[in-house]
Structure formats: C-alpha cells, structure tokens
C-alpha cells in the first residue's frame with residue numbers, strides 16, 4: 221500500500237491531535253495476528269479493486285471457494301475481506317441465498333456526495349497544516365505522470381486517487397483516511413459504471429496542480445476551497461451521468 225511504503229506510521233505525524241492509538245498503519249495491520257490480518261487486507265484490496273473496476277459487476281454471485289482459488293488465499297482472509305466489503309456496502313449477503321456484489325443504490329448517491337464534499341476539504345485543510353515537503357514532492361511526481369504521451373482515462377483516475385491518498389495521509393488522521401478511502405472507492409465504482417467512456421479526467425487531474433500549490437504554501441483555506449470545488453465538480457459529473465442512465469439502468 222502506498223502510505224505504508226512511503227510514509228510509515230501515520231501516528232508519527234498525528235502527535236498534535238487527540239490520537240494516542242498505538243496501532244501502526246492507517247489500516248491497522250499490526251496485531252498478534254498480523255500475518256492473517258495483512259493477508260485479509262491484501263484480499264480485501266484485491267476484491268475491492270475487482271468490484272470497483274467491474275471485473276466483479278453488480279449482481280455477480282460471489283463464491284468463497286472460487287475467490288479463494290482465484291486469489292490464492294485461505295478461508296479466514298477471504299471471509300474477513302468479504303465481511304469488511306459487506307460493512308462498506310460493496311457486498312450484499314442474503315440469508316440462504318448467498319453473497320453477491322451490491323447493486324448501485326441511486327438513493328445513496330446524495331449521501332455519498334454530501335459526505336465527500338465535507339470530509340475531503342476537511343482532510344485537505346489538515347494536510348495543508350501538517351503535510352511535509354516529502355508529501356508535496358510525491359504529489360508533484362504523481363502529477364508529472366500525466367504529461368506522458370497516451371495516458372489513459374483509467375491512469376488519470378489512478379493519478380487522481382494518488383493525489384487524494386497523499387492528502388488523506390498528510391492529514392494525519394487515520395479515521396479520515398479509512399472513511400475517505402471507502403467513499404472514494406464507491407465514487408470510483410460509479411465512475412467505472414457510468415463515466416468511464418465519457419469523462420474528461422485530464423481536467424480533474426489538472427485541478428490538482430492548483431491544489432498542490434496551495435498545499436505547498438500551507439494555505440489551509442485556499443486548499444479546502446479548491447478541494448471542495450474539485451470534489452463537487454467530479455461528483456456532479458457522476459450524478460449527471462447516473463441520472464441520464466436512469467431511464468435504462470445498466471445494473472440493478
């Protein structure tokens with residue numbers, strides 16, 4: 221995971237906050253059961269990516285055994301991964317009927333977007349105050365990848381995600397990280413379902429350059445304001461595409 225490789229313990233940078241939790245990573249991989257947990261974490265990341273990128277589409281049946289074979293992991297990590305995905309509304313379990321990839325509940329779009337619109341600027345504000353030169357150098361390097369020739373929409377989206385991850389991490393608050401990570405993944409899945417063909421991601425990624433300037437200046441107000449506009453315009457695009465598709469839904 222990005223934050224573990226490049227940034228180490230998030231608590232180190234959260235020392236000025238109320239947090240005194242002794243777990244190590246934002247995703248809590250250190251415990252006596254560390255190995256099982258990191259296998260669960262890996263299985264979770266892989267499954268979630270498959271769901272977000274529609275390799276596992278809404279309505280697809282999930283069979284534990286097949287997934288175990290496919291990912292090459294044991295029963296416990298797969299179970300834990302699926303339970304977590306269920307809590308995050310990516311997976312639905314019907315008693316006696318099994319488990320499947322959740323449909324997109326359009327009525328939840330507003331909840332998703334209004335939460336992101338508040339929390340992303342908030343995390344960005346904290347990032348402007350707590351982030352380091354190392355964070356902004358990493359963001360700058362990610363943005364430089366957009367200048368290569370033939371960068372695809374999916375790659376643009378990955379760069380966008382990296383920029384957000386750097387801000388979540390720099391916010392020094394792992395609760396924000398966990399929440400925004402889940403919300404971004406839900407939004408990402410909508411993007412793959414409704415927008416992958418039509419969206420202009422270049423523009424969205426360009427907005428991150430101005431955000432980076434504000435972060436580098438340590439200007440919390442400006443950062444929060446730019447991020448709010450950025451998130452709202454992305455979500456407005458998704459909302460528009462979903463609304464347009466409602467007459468002929470792609471999935472339930």
Ligand SMILES: [Zn+2]
Nearest residue numbers: 380384424450
């Ligand atoms: Zn973005």
